Amino acid sequence: MATPNKDPIWNLELKTKATVTFSSSPVSPPDSTWKFQNKECNNYRSKEGITPEGGSNGSDPSSYQKVKGITWFQTLIHLLKGNIGTGLLGLPLAVKNAGLLMGPLSLLLMGIVAVHCMGILVKCARHLCRRLQKPFLDYGDAVMYGLQTSPSSWLQNHALWGRHVVxxxxxxxxxxxxxxYFVFLADNLKQVIEAANTTTTNCYSNETVTLTPSIDSRLYMLSFLPxxxxxxxxxxxxxxxxFSMLANICMFISLVVIYQYIVQDIPDPKNLPLVADWKTYPLFFGTTxxxxxxxxxxxxxxxxxKKNDHFPVIxxxxxxxxxxxxxSxxxxxxxxxGAAIQASITLNLxxxxxxxxxxxxYSxxxxxxYALQFYVPAEIIIPFAVSHVPKQWNLVVDLSIRTGLVCVTCALAILIPRLDLVIALVGSMSSSALALIxxxxxEIITYxxxxxxxITIIKDILITFLGFFGLVVGTYQALYELAQPPVSPTFSNLTSAFVQ
Incomplete structure (x- = not known):
């Protein structure tokens, strides 16, 4: 499962630069990490080593050259890291919700469309940079300036709302x-504790394991809260x-071990449906x-x-x-x-x-x-709130908001303690808008x-319709499943069922 699915350290550094304005009037930045972010934005040229060449005042964006920055290999590594997280572990269940044939084909198609939309965003941002003579734009800026330069006066007058939507x-x-993350941590820790008395050193035994019932997973979520x-x-x-580096090491080692296990002794798939029930397909969309x-x-x-002309290839x-x-x-x-696959493949080990x-x-x-993903909303919400209180209350308000936001995410996880449905709901409600809609x-507004x-217009309309349809149907199906009476999961980890 992003992110996330997703190492967010790059989200942290620059996502917040685009998404910090809550009103059209400027807000004085507080004495916090937000001040550093504003300073970082203002000093972008000096920090990144962008120097004007040619032109009298360097206002032409084509005259900016990055003499410092990250290499193509570093960019590739960060791109790979940014896509590996909890979303990856939920994809086997997503294939179950679509079918053994329909799942992989749909996954490839979704990947092609999602990557195409990433390319669209890069192309539009570059075009707007040249048009407006700016050295760089981020997601929020690209949407706002795209609306400002559109032929519609109504869109121009509401351009700031484009940034607010992002x-x-x-x-x-x-x-x-x-x-x-709360649900993932609770489910995995619960299963480890339940199996503690019967955990062995033989990973390929045919012995059936009986788990010892423990406390409700929602109590585990509360235990993680402090x-x-x-x-x-x-x-x-x-x-x-x-912490980002430690998280990447933990996840990489875990994925290597998981892969070496699932490639061995694969059962005959003849009983697995090629196409699943259409009612579960929206859950596939949300997870993917x-x-x-x-x-x-x-x-x-x-x-x-350093050489961003190479970025499309990367x-x-x-x-x-x-x-x-x-x-794979x-x-x-x-x-x-098979049919026993759970919301995270780790729960089947x-x-x-x-x-x-x-x-x-992996947990x-x-x-x-969690702290890395949390940094992004914290740097959007906290500076706005802190700027409205006396300076001596800055730290108190900062820590209070952080505590409150964590409690909110914990409370929502407790209300929806099913990992598969949480993933599908988040993917359908928010990720589809950013990635597909x-x-x-x-692109239409810009060009x-x-x-x-x-043909391009029709293509863009079809992608937008796909994203909107997935948002509506995926959200509805996830909420519908949540409204159904809960079924107690069977964490049976029966190696005899999988080892021939």
Missing amino acids: VFFLLLTQLGFCCV FIVLLVFIRNLRVLSI IFAFESIGVVLPLENKM LYGGMTMITLLYT LACLGYLKF PNCWLFQSVKLL LGIFFT IPPLL YSEGMSP
Whole structure:
């Protein structure tokens, strides 16, 4: 499962630059990390080593050259990191919801469309930079300036709302990720504790494991609450980058172990349906778009590259690798565990110390990632609130809001304690807007006055309709499933069912 699915350290650095204005009137920045962010934005040219060449005053954006920045390899690594998270682990269940044939085909199609929308966003941002003579634009800026330069006077007058929409969906997405993390942590820790008395060293035993019932998973969420509150009190981005590194190491090791297990002794798939019930397909959509929702890191990476002319190649090459990774894990996971596949593939791993350690290790990575994902909404909401109180109350308000936001995500996770439905709901409600709906509309707004091919317009309308249809139907189906009487999951980890 993004992100997230998704290492958000790049989201942290530059997402907030675009999404910090809540009103048309300027707000004096408070004495907090927000001041650093404003300073970072204002000093972009000096920080990134952008120097004007040619031209009398360097106002031509084509005259800006990045003499410092990240290399193509570093960009590729960050792109890969930004797409690997909890969404990845939920894709095997997504394939079950679509079918053994329909699932992989739809996953590939969704990947192609999502990556195409990322390319659209980059193209529009570059075009607007040249038109407005700006060195860089982020997601919120691109939407706002696209509306400002549109031929419609109504859109021009409401351009600022374009940025507000991006802010809203960013907040919804990032806080949704945080809700998913609470549920993921609770489910995995609960299963590890329930199997503690019967955990063995033999990972390929045919012995049936009987789990010991423990406390409700929602109580596990509450137990994580104070530790996560303390974690989000860390406001220094450099310190958070250390947690990002630890999270990446934990997740990488876990994925290697998971892959080596699921490729062995795959059962005969003849009993698996090629096409699932159409009622579960919207859940497939929500889970998949949740995993692919990394569009927020695209412009920050492109802006920070030394030679950003190479970025499209890096984008399409890197996302091809991600799509293949998603498809392979989704298919292998479903083939390995069949109808017994759960919301996270970690919940299907055998009850031996190796795989119990994998669950704890991945959970540790998700725990650290919570602070990174939380940083984005915190840097949007807190500066606005702190600017309206006396300076001596800044720290109190800052920490209070952090505590309150964590409690909100915990409360929402407790209200929706089903990991698969939380992922589908977040993906359908927010990720579809950022990844599928806004980019094609931005392309039409940006290029319509300059002449667009009717085929391109039809293509963009179809993508927008796909995103909107997925948003409505996926959200409805997730909410409908949540309204049904809960069915107690059977965490049976029966290795005898999977080992021939």
